[in-house]
Amino acid sequence: MSVGIRHDDLRRRNRAMVISAVRRAGQPSRTEIAATTGLSHSTISAISADLIQEGILAESKASEPTALKRGRPQIGLALNPEAAAVLTVVLSLNFLSVAVIDYAGQVVSEEQHRLDTLVMPRDELIGECMAIVRRRLQDPDLDVGSVARIAMGIQGITDTHSRAMLWSPITPLTDIPFADLLEKEFGIPATTENDCNMMAVALQWRDPERYRDDFIAILLSHGIGMGLVLKGALFTGTHSSGGEFGHMIHRPGGALCRCGRRGCVEAYAGNYAIWRSAMGISEDATPTDVGDADMRALAAKARQQDGPEREAYRRAGEALGFSLGSLFALIDPAPVAMVGVSAAAFDLIEPALREAIAQTAGGQHSESISFDTEPNELPLIREGCAMRALTFVDQEIFAPGGQARAGKHVE
Amino acid sequence: MSVGIRHDDLRRRNRAMVISAVRRAGQPSRTEIAATTGLSHSTISAISADLIQEGILAESKASEPTALKRGRPQIGLALNPEAAAVLTVVLSLNFLSVAVIDYAGQVVSEEQHRLDTLVMPRDELIGECMAIVRRRLQDPDLDVGSVARIAMGIQGITDTHSRAMLWSPITPLTDIPFADLLEKEFGIPATTENDCNMMAVALQWRDPERYRDDFIAILLSHGIGMGLVLKGALFTGTHSSGGEFGHMIHRPGGALCRCGRRGCVEAYAGNYAIWRSAMGISEDATPTDVGDADMRALAAKARQQDGPEREAYRRAGEALGFSLGSLFALIDPAPVAMVGVSAAAFDLIEPALREAIAQTAGGQHSESISFDTEPNELPLIREGCAMRALTFVDQEIFAPGGQARAGKHVE
DNA sequence: AGGCTTTTTTTCGAGCCTCAAAAAAATATT
DNA sequence: AATATTTTTTTGAGGCTCGAAAAAAAGCCT
Missing domain, CATH: 3.30.420.40 (ATPase, nucleotide binding domain)
Structure with a gap:
């Protein structure tokens, strides 16, 4: 059951809050910290004095070119590297x-x-x-x-x-x-x-404007993975890391997936699946790993002319779109970041994806769902x-x- | 940004905790409250004195037949109705x-x-x-x-x-x-x-043993709805109540759903869908509402002999199974409560459901997923x-x- | 019955924590 | 050089929780 708050927890939590405010803001002054945390100046003063004395924070000597203002200048606080x-x-x-x-x-x-x-x-x-x-x-x-x-x-x-x-x-x-x-x-x-x-955690730090409370990071690579942030917190399964978006079922009994099952999203949108489809290999064929260079070449060919390559990306987009629609039916739409080598081919994927998602309950406002791409996941x-x-x-x-x-x- | 803890919040939160402990436990003594909240006896004593004085709690005069024990008898605290x-x-x-x-x-x-x-x-x-x-x-x-x-x-x-x-x-x-x-x-x-x-909230209170941290309540009625509790908290969408399990896509472009789209789970497992299928009506036919009595008769007929009625339930089970599998891929398996008139026909649904879920990533340990039924949702x-x-x-x-x-x- | 034991509840003082207000510090402006 | 402005520190007050001890309320035992 949820546990009461002890008296010592108070200082502990507020300490953590000050540290977190500094990590987030970079070089905030004590006044800024007081504003963002809602605590009083005296409390911030006391806590930051402790943290500086313990070597966790340091007053930033770095003469930031602060706009000339009247009054005592703010002293930035920074994490001590x-x-x-x-x-x-x-x-x-x-x-x-x-x-x-x-x-x-x-x-x-x-x-x-x-x-x-x-x-x-x-x-x-x-x-x-x-x-x-x-x-x-x-x-x-x-x-x-x-x-x-x-x-x-x-x-x-x-x-x-x-x-x-x-x-x-x-x-x-x-x-x-x-x-x-x-x-x-x-x-x-x-x-x-x-x-x-x-x-997902990295995106939240990199671009807190766009990736704040609710967003989805999808890895388009050999496999299909997902990191999900809902209400500001990383969403995980109840027993595992969860969010196995790639193994949601797109077509019951469909294409063979690397996981041994059939019809998973990944079996249509993973690198190997796109490759298999583009090369006219059977959907029942055992998945093989495809190099990044090969995938880039495939995407180039698909862009060059209509043909099985372009169709393969279209099918990947369809699978991603319907599955995202199902996901959005559960959690409501949110911004998406497509990451990984196939995110570089998102131009080939997007039209079919949007067409599919528009046919789902979760994609009601499909035009407003925004996608961003980042080819390098490492x-x-x-x-x-x-x-x-x-x-x-x-x-x-x-x-x-x-x-x-x-x-x-x-x- | 998350806000610091003020000094007054402390008492407030601990007050709430005591009230919640009493609501949960029924007639706990101060000692029991201290144990479940982790707060000291003195704190509980002070807080409960306040609450009694304010008329929120009352000492239960009701002479419970407490097991005869040595020592000062515990005084149960109860909510003042x-x-x-x-x-x-x-x-x-x-x-x-x-x-x-x-x-x-x-x-x-x-x-x-x-x-x-x-x-x-x-x-x-x-x-x-x-x-x-x-x-x-x-x-x-x-x-x-x-x-x-x-x-x-x-x-x-x-x-x-x-x-x-x-x-x-x-x-x-x-x-x-x-x-x-x-x-x-x-x-x-x-x-x-x-x-x-x-x-879902009600189940959590009715049977906290089974429905504690992670479980799913699925309504099998005219439509298909879901209430989801994850990590002890009700899961909602980011903009809406969310959890529109019934409108996850089972078969892209498939049967016509009441929502106007195609291939939703509900278009296979909602009452109207089972009826439509059992009566040999086209999957493209506009859904019609079916009375509970008709549904019960349908289930009875399906139990009686193999035929289109039984097949309709089988298809419903398949749709539910694959979709639950997709859901479980995201959140990991959890106990399920099937609620509503078609939950009374769960015996007809379960075999196909289990067969389908076993073919999904989320149903890895499908035999361990347990279902409970409750025909009356109101x-x-x-x-x-x-x-x-x-x-x-x-x-x-x-x-x-x-x-x-x-x-x-x-x- | 009366003292003893056990358990629960209350009381009390100590130690922290936060807060508001006042004081101190540091700089721009006049 | 005096004043204004803003930030930071200091100080005292009030509240909260905690541990220890006391009080209360029973059963147990001789």
């Missing part, structure tokens, strides 16, 4: 990348690595992940505060508590508890996050992981105490 | 019902009324609603505390803020701001709620409205102050 650091791990098809990020959000160090995820045995895959993290952690250049959190973004389904990868299209392996493995190996709290969810996933980890540090380490009161931060 | 009252209005196809309910949740007075919703002009429909409410409010037997809240449950789509009915299958009229009309007429704060959402809707209104009184009237601090309750 050295207060902590976080580490992101992004594991996607045949690709592993790691970055160390300081408390202010700047990349300090990074490393990337190609590997054959599809065929690697379990121990080797885990070993590679651990090894690349270890190398980054032992980097002598790394003099930023100790790494306080690891966020791993994985293409695939994770559990609600962000502990494990349950299933992934990039490997036949299942149920790898990456978070536990990382914590055990490095003694640093870690989470395992779904890639599309991290895309930077988004990393940014999302970074923000996930950083906000964890903000809330759980620098404003600790929730239920199990953690050790106090000592200066 | 006379602290306030709420009024529920349920408007469904050709039927209007109103009830007055005391603060403890007991029905004090009620009235029901048949009317032709499908053909009534706007003014008349609104007039009937206002008249029946006025009669109940003026009932001389009504000596319970003044009515503090009205909750109206309507079959159809409402807006997020529960102010208006946007669209409904029971009338060609649209955009009726019932909440505003009621408030203006009677000066009592009111809301307009979606019927299926209220069903009592559920009324209960849901009652609890909705009562918890509003709990939180907004008896623990006021959120942002715009309301006048304090004076004894």
